[in-house]
Amino acid sequence: MSVERLVEYIDRMQQAAEQARALTDDLTKETFLVDLRTQLAVTMCLVLLGEAAARIGENDTDFVRDHPELPWSKIRGMRNLIEHDHYRADLSSIWGTVRNDLADLISQLQSIRHWRIQGE
Numbered sequence: 001m002s003v004e005r006l007v008e009y010i011d012r013m014q015q016a017a018e019q020a021r022a023l024t025d026d027l028t029k030e031t032f033l034v035d036l037r038t039q040l041a042v043t044m045c046l047v048l049l050g051e052a053a054a055r056i057g058e059n060d061t062d063f064v065r066d067h068p069e070l071p072w073s074k075i076r077g078m079r080n081l082i083e084h085d086h087y088r089a090d091l092s093s094i095w096g097t098v099r100n101d102l103a104d105l106i107s108q109l110q111s112i113r114h115w116r117i118q119g120e
Contacts, residue, residue, distance in 0.1 A: 001060040007113060012052040013075075014109040017102045020045035029095050039091060042098055043082045050079020070108055 020042050024032060032038055053075040057064050064072050078097065082089050 001056070001063070006056065006060060006063060009052045009056050010109055010113045013049050014106055014113070016045045016049035016052065017106050017109070020049070020098045021102050021106070024095070024098050029092070029099075032095050033091055039094075042094065043086070043089065046094065046097070047079050047082050050075050050077075050082075054079065067112055070105070070112075075105075 023038055023041050023045070027035070027038065032042075053070075053072055057072060057076065064070075078094075082094075
């Protein structure tokens with residue numbers, strides 16, 4: 001995979017994670033659990049995040065191996081669950097992922113992107 005394409009997928013992952021966080025910034029968990037519109041928007045962000053991660057995994061296994069700090073299989077697993085068995089997805093878990101895990105993921109993606117662009 002070209003560096004440009006790889007950076008594009010990393011950017012897509014970061015953007016989707018940031019959007020999911022932004023959609024929930026002013027909400028409580030209780031509000032999220034009854035807000036269908038936000039649930040659908042957030043789960044779509046997680047699908048897009050997982051799709052970009054899957055593309056990287058399919059096309060650049062060395063990159064995935066070189067960056068084990070990212071939870072690649074969990075990201076793809078969340079995407080698969082939402083996309084293929086949406087009604088089984090636990091909204092409380094989705095809330096926890098968005099509010100507790102995505103900030104670290106965004107930071108990791110930013111670090112990886114800058115490292116990759118500098119060619120180090």
